Amino acid sequence: MNNIVEKKIGNNIRRLREAAGFTQDYVAGHLQLMGCDITRSAVAKIEVGQRHLYPDEIILLRKILDVEYDEIFKL
Numbered sequence: 001m002n003n004i005v006e007k008k009i010g011n012n013i014r015r016l017r018e019a020a021g022f023t024q025d026y027v028a029g030h031l032q033l034m035g036c037d038i039t040r041s042a043v044a045k046i047e048v049g050q051r052h053l054y055p056d057e058i059i060l061l062r063k064i065l066d067v068e069y070d071e072i073f074k075l
Contacts, residue, residue, distance in 0.1 A: 022064075024044055
């Protein structure tokens with residue numbers, strides 16, 4: 001994926017997470033409870049565009065953040 005796109009998507013996830021009042025630990029913990037093997041550090045890397053998102057992570061992030069896919073992928 002294009003690095004600029006990854007950074008924009010990561011920034012959207014960070015913004016949505018902060019708007020929901022969640023920490024990276026909270027998001028990582030809920031992803032783990034839902035079956036994703038992910039750490040807080042990985043969430044931080046996603047938010048700055050240093051780590052790719054997997055489809056299952058996107059689906060679960062949408063549920064945790066209670067947002068639409070358009071909000072995550074808004075460029």
